[in-house]
Amino acid sequence: MEITDKLVDDLANLxxxxxxxxxxxxxxxxxxxxxxxxxxxxxxxxxxxxxxxxISTRTNVLREDVLKGSISHEDALKNAPQTDGTFFEVPKVINK
Structure with missing residues (x-):
């Protein structure tokens, strides 16, 4: 198959x-x-x-769920740029 300038132009357009x-x-x-x-x-x-x-013959290679500690709600909000005290505030991205 010959790759022509027109084909490259068509691919670039698409x-x-x-x-x-x-x-x-x-x-x-x-x-x-x-x-x-x-x-x-x-x-x-x-x-x-x-x-x-x-690529592998192995199927459903899963790990056991392990309960681990996590940070508190207050610690999670500490570095947030904007918060209302309970949730992260982010700019609106969907306009209806």
Whole structure:
């Protein structure tokens, strides 16, 4: 597959990125190397090879829950930039 300037421009547009001309050339070269590597992998005979869904054969590796101490409510609020005495106060980020 040939990576063209138009393809790089289309990808940049889709990802809402802007590149300088020298950056485009570097990206085009990198993408061409990646596609070349993938095409090389397609040459491998994978007949009879089961797909790998996880890197490890271990499943559900969990740890036991351990009850530990924690800081008090007052200590948690000590370093807060803004508080009402009970809760952290943060700027409103959602407008309705």
């Amino acid at each position: 990802s809402r990125l802007e590149f300088e001309p020298e950056q485009k050339k570097a990206i085009q070269s990198d993408l061409q190397d990646i596609i070349g590597f993938m095409e090389k992998l397609n040459e491998l005979d994978t007949e009879g090879v089961q797909p790998l869904t996880h």
